[in-house]
Amino acid sequence: MAKAFVSVYIAAVLALVAAAIGIWRLRCEGFGCMGIGAAWFAWVVSFFVVLGVGLFVRSKAASAASLAQAARVTWWFQLAAGALAVVVWLSKSAA
Numbered sequence: 001m002a003k004a005f006v007s008v009y010i011a012a013v014l015a016l017v018a019a020a021i022g023i024w025r026l027r028c029e030g031f032g033c034m035g036i037g038a039a040w041f042a043w044v045v046s047f048f049v050v051l052g053v054g055l056f057v058r059s060k061a062a063s064a065a066s067l068a069q070a071a072r073v074t075w076w077f078q079l080a081a082g083a084l085a086v087v088v089w090l091s092k093s094a095a
């Protein structure tokens with residue numbers, strides 16, 4: 001069961017990355033800028049939900065070494081991706 005949780009968590013993090021790339025590539029056309037902001041807001045909410053799931057998965061996968069390693073690496077990758085998103089957002093809003 002822990003293997004399924006780790007697999008779902010890894011897929012969710014990859015989906016977050018794909019969604020961030022997709023939102024990043026959207027272009028603002030008139031009223032569409034508000035839609036991009038709403039998409040980023042939904043991404044942030046999803047990010048924190050998946051981060052919470054990652055904490056749960058890390059605690060459940062601690063019994064198997066390979067699963068724990070995969071969950072730990074994915075969790076740190078998610079944190080790094082979130083930190084990168086914050087840095088990009090801050091640099092764009094400062095400009």
